[in-house]
Amino acid sequence: MYPHLKIDLDKIEDNTRTIVGLCREHGIGVTGVTKCVCGHPEIAKAMLRGGVIAIGDSRLENLHRLQAAGVDTRYELIRLPPLTGAGEVVGAAGMSLNSELAVLEALSRAAVERGTVHEVTLMVDLGDLREGIWPDDLVPFVREALGLEGIRIGGIGANLGCFAGLVPTQENMERLVELAEEVENTLGIELARISGFNSSGLELIASGKSPPRVNHARIGEAILFGRETTHRRPWPGTFQDAFVLTAEILELKKKPSLPMGERAEDAFGKRPVFEDRGEVTRALLNVGREDVDVEGVTSCDDRLTVLGASSGYLALDVTLEEEIAVGEELSFFLSYSALLRAMTSEYVKKDLFRDDALCGDGD
Numbered sequence: 001m002y003p004h005l006k007i008d009l010d011k012i013e014d015n016t017r018t019i020v021g022l023c024r025e026h027g028i029g030v031t032g033v034t035k036c037v038c039g040h041p042e043i044a045k046a047m048l049r050g051g052v053i054a055i056g057d058s059r060l061e062n063l064h065r066l067q068a069a070g071v072d073t074r075y076e077l078i079r080l081p082p083l084t085g086a087g088e089v090v091g092a093a094g095m096s097l098n099s100e101l102a103v104l105e106a107l108s109r110a111a112v113e114r115g116t117v118h119e120v121t122l123m124v125d126l127g128d129l130r131e132g133i134w135p136d137d138l139v140p141f142v143r144e145a146l147g148l149e150g151i152r153i154g155g156i157g158a159n160l161g162c163f164a165g166l167v168p169t170q171e172n173m174e175r176l177v178e179l180a181e182e183v184e185n186t187l188g189i190e191l192a193r194i195s196g197f198n199s200s201g202l203e204l205i206a207s208g209k210s211p212p213r214v215n216h217a218r219i220g221e222a223i224l225f226g227r228e229t230t231h232r233r234p235w236p237g238t239f240q241d242a243f244v245l246t247a248e249i250l251e252l253k254k255k256p257s258l259p260m261g262e263r264a265e266d267a268f269g270k271r272p273v274f275e276d277r278g279e280v281t282r283a284l285l286n287v288g289r290e291d292v293d294v295e296g297v298t299s300c301d302d303r304l305t306v307l308g309a310s311s312g313y314l315a316l317d318v319t320l321e322e323e324i325a326v327g328e329e330l331s332f333f334l335s336y337s338a339l340l341r342a343m344t345s346e347y348v349k350k351d352l353f354r355d356d357a358l359c360g361d362g363d
Ligand SMILES: *Cc1c(COP(=O)(O)O)cnc(C)c1O
Pocket: 033, 035, 058, 078, 079, 097, 159, 162, 197, 198, 199, 200, 218, 219, 220, 221, 222, 229
């Protein structure tokens, strides 16, 4: 009666083991990233069983959720901390990614107040134009940061692919190592961690061309979906179906495939385009834009086509030889953004499976 997200924890654990194993062969430790699954504790535990060394998330709420559930690991905040929330960041995470001195100063004060040391990875912008210190500014930045009490500079990092789609290459990873060495030689310090990769780095890692000093990756999508993210290619030896969405058929009728009458904007201010397929059997399902990114939903049965959606309905062409009925459930694979929204929607029930048995739900 509700849409369900079926989550196979064994497949996530297995995928983690495969990805972590690949990275380990190349001297790379992996932080498992749970931001796409709202920091779900059971999914984080599956990643930890699979061998990740820490859990990273972009939201403090998600780190709190993991902590409250007693997930025993090191937490890393992989989004830049807010200046106004330094105390909360130091309380929720042992490490955060940073690019602003004012924020480091606030983290320093918060860490000293709590009597702890907060580790930071300083992000460098290698051209993807999301977060990061511009390379020319790195040495003076680190020089300032070194004077801050309660802050340990764990290393430097870069995030490629997410914003401009920049691909990690041997060249830009060598550039990252060069920058680390410039910092080390100029300031007489050692940087333990060079964090170069997310899921877009798998091909470079597997090619053996990543410079040996790049020793850390922050990986979400490759573990959850079993694919690298430069071309969204399935990764050998991993499962692509750890997450499956099911929804129920509420209405099933033969209707024309073209709307009838004068048309204006739809509920979302768009003018949808319809293809004339003649008369089709249309199913209306109990899932919509409020629950998933419908552009990222594909039927597990590749004969069924998504026709469109509103906030509460998904329309499908289910013209088939065999019988299909109101009340039946249909299954869907999800894109990253569709999963993100399904995890965030309270209307989608989460069913977690381990050893083929239902082992809890997230609602
Ligand atoms: C989201 C994110 C990741 C993980 O990216 P995937 O493509 O899911 O592996 C890694 N690092 C940072 C900084 C991120 O924001």
